[in-house]
Amino acid sequence: MTKNKIDLKVVLLGYASVGKTCIVYREMYNQFGDTHTTIGGAFSSKRAVVGDTEVLLGIWDTAGTERYQAVNRSYYRRANAAIVCYDLTNSETWEKVTFWAEELTQNEPDIEIYIVGTKLDLIQHGEQRAIPNIRVEETAKRYNAHIFETSSRTGENVSLLFQTIAENFCKKTNNGTNLPNHNNNNSIGNSVKVDQKSEKEKGGCC
Numbered sequence: 001m002t003k004n005k006i007d008l009k010v011v012l013l014g015y016a017s018v019g020k021t022c023i024v025y026r027e028m029y030n031q032f033g034d035t036h037t038t039i040g041g042a043f044s045s046k047r048a049v050v051g052d053t054e055v056l057l058g059i060w061d062t063a064g065t066e067r068y069q070a071v072n073r074s075y076y077r078r079a080n081a082a083i084v085c086y087d088l089t090n091s092e093t094w095e096k097v098t099f100w101a102e103e104l105t106q107n108e109p110d111i112e113i114y115i116v117g118t119k120l121d122l123i124q125h126g127e128q129r130a131i132p133n134i135r136v137e138e139t140a141k142r143y144n145a146h147i148f149e150t151s152s153r154t155g156e157n158v159s160l161l162f163q164t165i166a167e168n169f170c171k172k173t174n175n176g177t178n179l180p181n182h183n184n185n186n187s188i189g190n191s192v193k194v195d196q197k198s199e200k201e202k203g204g205c206c
């Protein structure tokens with residue numbers, strides 16, 4: 001039985017086709033399938049439980065296409081957490097991580113930033129990592145950000161990401177009591193231990 005209820009606004013940002021919509025689909029429906037280019041923004045909501053607190057996550061998926069960049073500012077306004085995505089196999093997508101991290105730090109200083117490398121399954125199948133870990137860690141340190149690597153195809157680390165966001169928010173607002181310990185099992189400081197299969201949700205269609 002949960003006692004407290006809190007709302008948490010999460011926004012997904014990042015270069016086009018990095019897999020933002022697929023992360024939301026995996027979290028909402030435990031599926032991986034065809035997506036369309038996001039136009040403007042799309043809203044979903046999900047309930048998480050942290051100790052005796054019910055957290056209602058309002059998730060805003062945004063368009064990665066350059067021409068929607070200005071619109072995206074209205075989606076991150078007053079957000080508590082930002083999932084800033086890049087494709088682990090595509091160096092071009094990394095430039096938007098520093099762009100958004102800088103912009104969020106300037107305009108929403110209280111926002112918690114999660115740098116998320118997507119398409120982890122491709123790395124596991126032998127594709128080259130486009131950005132060395134050390135560079136990702138340096139950037140995360142600069143923006144006091146958390147690091148995750150996810151695969152929406154296999155589901156790896158996706159629900160862990162959202163659960164961690166909810167738990168960290170509860171800790172920050174002192175609303176979470178009796179927090180479960182799982183966060184600590186998978187973390188190195190701010191980061192998920194990316195070489196450890198901390199969570200594997202199987203399912204999905206393709």
Ligand SMILES: Nc1nc2c(ncn2[C@@H]2O[C@H](COP(=O)(O)OP(=O)(O)OP(=O)(O)O)[C@@H](O)[C@H]2O)c(=O)[nH]1
Pocket residue numbers: 014015016017018019020021022023033034035036037038039062063064065118119120121122150151152153154
């Ligand atoms: N292998 C693999 N492909 C993925 C993964 N996530 C997404 N994709 C593929 O990447 C492409 C883009 O995914 P989307 O989720 O639509 O990307 P997006 O970032 O929302 O794109 P925009 O709406 O244009 O900003 C699709 O072809 C997906 O199938 C993943 O975890 N693994």
